[in-house]
Amino acid sequence: MATEHSRSSARLMIAPAVFVLLVWMLVPLIMTLYFSFADYRPLRATFETWIGFDNYASFLTSSSFLSSIGTTLWMVGSILMITIVGGVLLALLLDRPMFGQGIVRILVIAPFFVMPTVSALVWKNMFFNVDNGLFSYLFKFFGAQPFDFLSQLPLFSIVVIVAWQWLPFATLILLTAVQSLSSEQLEAAEMDGAPALSRFWYIILPHLSRAITVVILIQTIFLLSIFAEIFVTTNGAFGTRTLTYLVYQRVLESQNIGLGSAGGIIAVILANIVAIFLMRIVGKNLDN
């Protein structure tokens, strides 16, 4: 990319890709913006192109908006907690030399390859099901009453399912970080009189901090748009309605495309605010 000539030809060659990406992104965004200012309810055959900020006002003032924000934060927060804590522990465990290391690592990473819908269905029918689920058998085996996870602890159940899916990702990233820690540093700490727990706290954890911020950033972006797991298990009932799911309900269940689009735009804005904050933190962490 040194000469003027190669630079301009490079620009020419990436132009088609940039064009397709722009169209792919801009067209839906502009349509959503357009609908968000319209009163568009297809089943009632209503279509009024400009009603100002009415959709935004009614979306923001409805009681379900605030509760959905709370649910989203709760869900994303607890999944992050589980995957980071579990990921660090698993990474440390997998870093140990052991028999069948290659196979164990592949098995640990496997859940990440299962599609969200499939894994939610598997959890719903094979683990959480009151009549035939594995957990019910387990409860009965110990003489307890089978527990209906999905209706008694719906939010917790979804957190478990999604955490199960994302734990491998966190483990993978953190494992590479653990492996990049020089063993001489740990030995030096050992010579300096640091017991295992102090070595973890003062040497390993600071070393992992970059990887942890990267995991938090990437996971937050993906977790804000959890949908399939909620759709398959609770359909948004019992306090599992996240912002994403609320938007879906407004568009498809209430058949109010204008209101849903306004919700979508609000979700985009909120997600960007979160992303900017996270990028700042990551940037700070990567600097030093």
Place this chain on the structure above:
Amino acid sequence: MGRITLDKVQKKFGEAEVIPPLDLTIEDGEFVVFVGPSGCGKSTLLRLIAGLEDVTNGEIRIDGNPATNLPPAKRGLAMVFQSYALYPHMSVRKNIAFPMKMAGMDQAEQDRRITKAAEALNLTDYLDRRPGQLSGGQRQRVAIGRAIVREPAAFLFDEPLSNLDAALRVGMRMEISELHAKLQTTMVYVTHDQVEAMTMADKIVVLRAGHIEQVGSPLELYHSPRNTFVASFIGSPKMNLLTGDIARSHDATTIGIRPEHLDVVERDGTFVGRVGVSEHLGSDTFFHVHIPQMEEPMTVRAGGEVGLRHGDTIHLHPQADKIHRFDAQGLRVA
């Protein structure tokens, strides 16, 4: 106090015996250098003393107390690693304070020791920097500072200068020697560089494949190497080892003559050969001389300005009392 005794210490990795049973005593206050080619087990031996590796058989005693099964932290030794092993996320001050913090020392004493170490090592201006912002030599000094503040029974150095450039290495060599003179603490130093060994050590331990080939002061090793391995390892450039008729005429299988013990004469030399590559160092010139009867060229040290060129004929005469004689097993003949 720091008297370290190794009693029949052996180390095996699985079936492979890295250190065959070995006895060694390091006296209090001594500067001992383990030297040998790479893979001779010198680092492993140091790690055994440090407690970073488990001893397969035998016993290690520090000041007469058994230390074989003590964890590294309890042995009262401090180690300086080849990569320095500084903690990158901590400032220099925190790096140096870390062992004291782990020992639960009170803050005032910590500060006192940090200040003292920083002054001794010229680190006062850098205490609030991170290791990443320091040069190689400064990092080396931080690693030494972290070792000093613990006031250990002995310092262990694992090839500490091998990541520095040549000029800095000479400087650090002096600083470590100074430090030893000042602290009078036992130091065990591992290197593959015989120059470091010769210049710094009170006592050199030459190792080959885990065996101790010879233990002695630098000049003992230089003047009376116990076998051909030590003879060729100590001294730079290497000793010339000659076999055949010339050796038989001295009642030996092999004779060794150091380059500095060969005189260049006008005529009638013991050896007559052609000058090959010559290395001019200014103060000295090293000639590689090809002698028809011998496969290997001989190395000769001559003065700085000798008017000999590539291809010239040269006459050499060894200094009679400086010839080392070795028998068929390669051992020194007295």
